[in-house]
Each structure stands twice: as C-alpha cells, then as structure tokens.
Amino acid sequence: MPLSHLQQQRRRLVLGLGASAALAPLGLRAAMDSHAELVYTGSSELAPLSALHRHRAHQSLPRLPNRSRRPGLFRGRIVAMPAQLQLAKRGRTAAYCYNLSTPGPLVEVYEGDRVEIDFFNRLPQPSTIHWHGLAIPADQDGAPQDFIPAGGHRRYQFTLPPGSAGTHWYHPHPHMLTAEQVYRGLAGALIVRDRNDPLRHIPEQELFISDLKLGQDGQILPNDREDWMNGREGQFILINGRQLPLITLAGTQRWRIWNACSARYLRLSLDGVPFTQVGTDGGLLGAPRHNLQELLLAPAERAEIIVSAQPGQQRAQLIAEPYDRGAMGRLSGPSQRRLLADIDMLLSPQHPALDIPDVLRPITALQNPTAQHMVAFSDYVDLQAAPPSNPYERPKDMLFLVNGQAYDLQRVDIEGQLGAVEEWTLVNASAMGMDHPFHIHGGHFQVIEREYQGQVTPEPFLAWRDMLNLRAGESARIRMRITEPGLRMFHCHILEHEDLGMMGNLLVR
Numbered sequence: 001m002p003l004s005h006l007q008q009q010r011r012r013l014v015l016g017l018g019a020s021a022a023l024a025p026l027g028l029r030a031a032m033d034s035h036a037e038l039v040y041t042g043s044s045e046l047a048p049l050s051a052l053h054r055h056r057a058h059q060s061l062p063r064l065p066n067r068s069r070r071p072g073l074f075r076g077r078i079v080a081m082p083a084q085l086q087l088a089k090r091g092r093t094a095a096y097c098y099n100l101s102t103p104g105p106l107v108e109v110y111e112g113d114r115v116e117i118d119f120f121n122r123l124p125q126p127s128t129i130h131w132h133g134l135a136i137p138a139d140q141d142g143a144p145q146d147f148i149p150a151g152g153h154r155r156y157q158f159t160l161p162p163g164s165a166g167t168h169w170y171h172p173h174p175h176m177l178t179a180e181q182v183y184r185g186l187a188g189a190l191i192v193r194d195r196n197d198p199l200r201h202i203p204e205q206e207l208f209i210s211d212l213k214l215g216q217d218g219q220i221l222p223n224d225r226e227d228w229m230n231g232r233e234g235q236f237i238l239i240n241g242r243q244l245p246l247i248t249l250a251g252t253q254r255w256r257i258w259n260a261c262s263a264r265y266l267r268l269s270l271d272g273v274p275f276t277q278v279g280t281d282g283g284l285l286g287a288p289r290h291n292l293q294e295l296l297l298a299p300a301e302r303a304e305i306i307v308s309a310q311p312g313q314q315r316a317q318l319i320a321e322p323y324d325r326g327a328m329g330r331l332s333g334p335s336q337r338r339l340l341a342d343i344d345m346l347l348s349p350q351h352p353a354l355d356i357p358d359v360l361r362p363i364t365a366l367q368n369p370t371a372q373h374m375v376a377f378s379d380y381v382d383l384q385a386a387p388p389s390n391p392y393e394r395p396k397d398m399l400f401l402v403n404g405q406a407y408d409l410q411r412v413d414i415e416g417q418l419g420a421v422e423e424w425t426l427v428n429a430s431a432m433g434m435d436h437p438f439h440i441h442g443g444h445f446q447v448i449e450r451e452y453q454g455q456v457t458p459e460p461f462l463a464w465r466d467m468l469n470l471r472a473g474e475s476a477r478i479r480m481r482i483t484e485p486g487l488r489m490f491h492c493h494i495l496e497h498e499d500l501g502m503m504g505n506l507l508v509r
Helices: 005-017 026-038 178-183 223-231 495-499
Strands: 074-084 093-098 104-110 114-121 131-134 152-160 165-172 190-192 202-214 236-239 248-250 252-258 265-268 274-279 283-292 294-297 302-308 317-321 338-346 372-380 398-402 415-416 421-428 434-440 444-451 456-457 467-470 475-481 488-494 503-508
Touching: 074 104, 093 104, 131 248, 165 178, 165 252, 165 283, 178 495, 190 202, 190 252, 202 338, 223 495, 248 488, 283 302, 294 302, 372 415, 372 434, 398 488, 421 467, 467 475, 488 495
Parallel strands: 074 114, 104 190, 202 252, 248 338, 372 421, 415 503
Antiparallel strands: 074 093, 114 152, 131 165, 165 190, 202 236, 252 302, 265 294, 265 317, 274 283, 274 302, 317 338, 372 398, 421 475, 434 467, 434 488, 444 456, 444 475, 488 503
16 A cells, blocks of 8 residues: 555655664663663652642632733733742742742733733743743744843733634743743743634633642752653642642533643543533634543643533542553553542533534635645663763753754754745654654644554644644644744753753744
8 A cells, every 4th residue: 555645754754864763662662761760869759749738729820910001902020030939738849930929820811912021030040931822923932042041131022913812821941941940830821812702601710730749848859860751740730739629610611721731641531521622722623522521631732621510410520541651760651540620510590501602713724835844853862871870960861852953042953934834744753652742833733634553544623733742653744834934943842851952943934
C-alpha cells in the first residue's frame, strides 16, 4: 500500500535526523533510564498531602483591576516578586507570585480592547510575561529575547483582534528560567470575551489547575534530575490554588479549564457524568461535542465544557484518570487516578438545565497551503557523558532537540510568510518514548490528520488550537496562517524540556 502524504513527510524527516531520532527500542530506553537513575539521589522527603487544607469551597480567581475608565481600554499593573505565602497549614512558603497571589489575578478583557499592562519585575532574575494564546505583535509576546532584567519595568500594549476570544493564560518565558519561575508560582488566567458570545447566558466557573511540589519543611523543592528528565510533577494538585475544593454545580454551567502544570497530563472525567465540549485553546468550536466522558489536557492546554446537574444525583467528582505519557524512572507507567474536586449538584427552578446552541461560530478550514515545513522533537540521554554528581544540577547529558538542534536565541529555524497558509508536519521522534506537547506563539492552527503506529486518522472535528500533544512515534499535519510579522517561538510545553533546548524560532515576514 502506498504511503500517505503524512507518512512520507515523517519518513523523510526522521531519516534526515538519523538514528537518534528514531523511536528507541526497549533496550535503549532501559539503558537511558538506568544511566539517568544511577546518580539520582532523590529530593528531601515530600510533604504529605495532609499538609495543605482540603475540602474548602471552590473560590473564583481574583480579578486584575482595570485602572482605566475609558471604554475599550484595559490598563492593569502586574508585579512579579518573591513572597512568603500561606500555602501549607503551618508556616509560610517562599514563592514567586504575581500581585502577591498564586495563581496570579485573572485578566478579563474583550475583543477589540486596547490592553496596556505595566509589568514590574521585582524578582532576583530576568523575566517576561508571555500572553499564551494571543495573536499579538511579536515584540509584545514576552519572548525570551525581550527579557526584563531584575528590577526592571516595561509596558506591554496591544489591541485584541477579532476572533481572539477564548480561554488563554499568561506566564514567564525567560531563557532557561521558565520552568523554575512557573513552578515557584508565576502563572495566571486570561479570558478574552466576545460581546456576542452565544453562550453568554450560561453561568461560568474557572478551574485553573496547577501542581505544587513541597518538601517536609513546607518549602518548594528545586528540580531534581528526574524532574529535568520527565518534566516536573508536584504531589499537590490545586484548582485555583486550593487542594480538593468543593465545587457547587447549580443547573448548567460553563467551565473554563486550564492545565497550568509544568508537565502533568490531565485526563479529566466527571466519574460518569457526561459533559459537552464547546471550546479549545483557540476559542469556541464550530459545533458542540456532546456526551463526552473524558477529555485529555496536555500541559498548557485549555478547554471549555458545559456541565449540567443530573436529576436525582446530588454528588459527583472531578477525576484525573490514569494516563501513560512515557515518563521514565519512578514516574514510568500510567499515572495514578487522582481525585481533584468534589461536586455538589443542585437542580431547581432557580437553577435549571440550559440549552446549548447547535452552532457556536463559523470556522473555515484552511486550504491550499503555499509553504510546507517539518518539525521533529527528539530526546535522548548521552550514555557516554558523565551524569552530574549533584542531583539538582541542570543536566548536560540529557538532550532535548528540535530538528536535531538545541535552542539558540539567535538562530532562525523556520522562515514563514506573513498571511500565507502554511502546512507543518510535526513528528515526535522521542528516543525516551515520551509524549511532547507542541505549542506555537502568536497564532493558532488547525489539525488535519495524525499518524500513529502506521494508522493515519483524519482529525474528527475542526478547531483552532495553539497546543497539540504528540505521543512518542506520532506525527501530525497542521495548517496555520500567521497574521503578525516578527520572531516567534515554537516548542515543547513540558517546561523542563523547553528550558533544556526543545524550542525553535520562527521568523515571519
């Protein structure tokens, strides 16, 4: 049988990268795992799950105040700084925070708004704010090239274009410091609203999911060797900063869900309660996807779902179901099933079930691409290199690459044409056998088809995205149109892998 277009592209790319890009046989994976573990000395003993309060009422995210009274102008102030926060039951935890909270305040704006955010960096490190999911000018995107030094200030300013409504977020993006600044607490939600939103009659809840890794002393632990290899997963999973909150589901609600974890995958279910997906990273779908039982969110991925209280049922649970992302060492195999939140259901004349429109918005499929590019994520452990003796040291024997190269701030990896429809073939050629979630700055794409284990599958629904998970050995064909010129990043959104080099530069002109 002749190879499909996607299979041909993938084969050409992997052959061009050489043997290191091919999916490793089990023997090589075991050798890399053993090499990585030989010097793994472990972190200090982790704090027990009882160290944080549980079962408190779900709380909405704090809002960033608009300091402007002019219609159509949002002017805010965000300060990144170290702080001693009351995260555990006892004592205070040294963290980084935006405006003295983690997660940071919700930025809530509308399509067409002029946005001006004064950012003050009071960290002991350079930082930026990346507006994840927004198609804005490149010099406002918070790229690592545009860092703000410790003690510095800059004003981010941009106008939100039509079609930008959606569930987005913001986080730091300094070169080689992103992972640390995020796991220490720097991340916040960003909602862009459409004044003609077809779902504006449905009450909303925000679920900003993050995780936290604390030692027995209640302090945030630095990354150890296993964190760098797999990506960091904290033992505490938090929703809007709280562990195991109690969510009240009154009638029908629209839930905006963020996976703001550094590396944790969230295969979400409501323990048998069906729900409807209405949005992805790029905003609303064209039509709702009804009667879903689960939804996988890779790190940095977002979704919007509609949930209704069930007749005769008073309680439900939000669950992170097991998922095997190909991690190595102690995290190998499927993750454990974790309870994320308890849900109280209330269905009454005051809180009825609400209808969902059959059509949410028009989405036109991108056709006739004029340029093609190929991107491969690859990783492996250099078995000839000496592992570091300090388990907290940034490893030099682990390689995380894009098209066979580690990230270079000055190198242009792909040149794109402004306004043109481009088709990219993405390949996860992981020798470690890991999933890698792809993210691109400054725009959204449509997934055309995927290829896994020799089977090519057309994407079952049309949507705009800025995130796409790739399993080890999987390929995908995507199309996009970048509408702003300048230098953009694309990378794996497991933040440790990004910091270790799995990132590239796209220059659009």
